[in-house]
Amino acid sequence: MANNIVNLIRKDFCALWSEKTMGPTFVGLLAMSAIFASSLTFSSLIFVFLIASAYTLNIFSLEEKFRTERFFASLPVRRRDIVLARYGEIWAIAGAYFVVAYLANAVSILVGKTEVRPIPLGYCATVLVILAFTTSFTFPFYFKLGPAKAKAVTTLLLASVMAMAVAIIAMRPSGGSHQVMKAVSAVRNSPFPRDLPHTLLLMGVAILLWGMLIPVTVALYSRRDF
Amino acid sequence: MEHALKVNSLSKHYPGFTLSDVSFGLERGAVMGFIGRNGAGKTTTIKLIMGLIRKDAGSVEVLGREMGRDDSDNKEKIGFVYDEHGFYGNMTIRTIGRLIAPFYRNWNPEEFARLVMEFGLNPSRKAGELSRGQRTKLALALALAHGAELLVLDEPTSGLDPVFRSDLVDILYCVIQDERKSIFFSTHNTTDLERIADYITFIEDGKIVFSESKDALLERYRIVKGPRERLSARGREMCVGIRETRTGFEALSASAEDLAALVGEDVVVEKANLEDIMVYCVKGAADGK
Amino acid sequence: MGNVSISISQSSSKPIYRQIEDKVRSLIVAGELGDREGLPSIRTLARDLRVSVLTVKRAYDDLEAEGFLTSVQGKGCYVSVRNKELFREQRMRNVEEKLDDAASEAKLIGMTLEELQTMLAIVFEEEKHGTRVKG
Secondary structure (H helix, E strand, O other), X not given: OHHHHHHHHHHHHHHHHHOOOHHHHHHHHXXXXXXXXXXXXXXXXXXXXXXXXXXXXXXXXXXXXXXXHHHHHOOOOOHHHHHHHHHHHHXXXXXXXXXXXXXXXXXXXXXOOOOXXXXXXXXXXXXXXXXXXXXXXXXXXXXXXXXXXXXHHHHHHHHHXXXXXXXXXXXXXXXXXXXXXXXXXXXXHOOOOXXXXXXXXXXXXXXXXXXXXXXXXXXXXXXXXX | OOEEEEEEEEEEEEOOEEEEXXXXXXXXXXXXXXXXXXXXXXXXXXXXXXXXXXXXXXXXXXXXXXXXXXXXXXXXXXXEEOOOXXXXXXXXXXXXXXXXXXXXXXXXXXXXXXXXHHOOOOOOOEHHHOOHHHHHHHHHHHHHOOOOOEEEEEOOOOOOOHHHHHHHHHHHHHHOOOOOOEEEEEEOOOOOHHHHOOEEEEEEOOEEEEEEEHHHHHHHOEEEEEOHHHOOHHHHHOEEEEEEEOOEEEEEEOOHHHHHHHHOOOOEEEEOOHHHHHHHHHHHHXXXX | OOOOOOOOOOOOOOOHHHHHHHHHHHHHHOOOOOOOOEOOOHHHHXXXXXXXXXXXXXXXXXXXXXXXXXEEOOOEEEEOOXXXXXXXXXXXXXXXXXXXXXXXXXXHHOOOHHHHHHHHHHHHHHHHHOOOOOO
């Protein structure tokens, strides 16, 4: 079983890489975002959301374009493994992000850039939560409806979230409700928890979200008719 | 003898179409042609066999074992060629082989390479650059390279030229030199099957019309032609389907000699081929027999 | 296993398995397939003739029942003329067929029975002495 999941992950990464522009562009985006992580800003977290959205949209649109779903459903692979592999890919990407981020972080600090702080665990927890939320907007639709039908809904959802994020950055103190402004500023200035309890809480949220999401998407895909 | 494929009372209901009580069996080492019009239920049946859609009722056994919906063990022994090929367009044939290999316990890389070469494919070409026929050959190479004992082909020749179709039949003849291999082949083009199939299963409007030996079919049915006036009511009863024109009637009959005797004069009796049988059966059903 | 020349016609009204039987039977009867000589395997013949395996199998099964073939498990089919009388009968049937052809031809050009019999005597003698050149 684990074997097949690894094979499926490898298949997806190979497929993405074989697309001449998609592969290198995505890897480039991932590397840049990871390096940008050291800034510890709200914007760098938006990039995490961007990467997750881009990957999801890319990999499912490839599946739609080449109609590979049916082919893989006829291989000796369980539906559950196909679903788990997709989550595995997101986690693999998260892993790569952390590795590059910490490396870049360490290098910057060693080189002597004094404004760079070590990336705290709270940041990582927030990254995981963002990934968990992104997959919860996208995966259930793709697995239930298939890439062709789910495209519209997921693109809309992702675009809305992106719009909100951009709005948060762009908001200037002027008119409007004071409460909203305070909330927006709070989020913008301190986008991730700095203390352990909140960090653990956030990690818990991510784990809980995935814990509920994975069985649901597995069930949805198992019931899918091609 | 163990069946390579056994389908029992498969049923599936869609809003506009129902597949009901589909049953047939394919012996080990035999070739079965699955014929029917477009929309008769061939693809639905095959999807049910492969677990691509959920069945409402019935069961499927492959190589003696019940086939569950998500049955990955059984799929090790099945080679499946579908008419839409799901290959990533920018991957080379070689890469595709390498990516698929680990999914199968009995994958044979030398066999895959040999088949690719034998089918005239260049392993360095990208899947997207292949013609439709070449993609089908690639699908066949993938299906054969893992030691599959049952080959299931869903309309593999649709939209392809006669040269390719002949190539495909040649390939299938090579496959059946191994008596452990069985082939299940759906098509609406009966000339492909006329020669290689041992058994024919005919589906129409979601129901199996017959499932039997091709030789028996071709021996039993004949086309009878004659003048319209000489076709009596009793004569009509002997026909599976009748076509009447100004120049006379043409009918398919299982008792051609008796019918010819009844018609008496100006009667011609000819061999019927699979296409005739299919067409007249459908016509007869439509005319309310 | 020598090269066996069998060709069948898809358009003939005779069922294919019957055509195969007749061809193989006449090859045996004509001596082109010797006793204990191996026949092509069922599957090979099916491929070469482009017919179904079941068709060839039926032909071979019928010939085995008639006493012309034996099948050995795992090795294939061999000529084995078990029924000598049947064999002779087949050969005689062959001769009768050929005489029938000759008689039709003769009638067509208006030969008399005596002329035909004379011709037969000459041909028979030449055949016996091996001096006949087949035209």
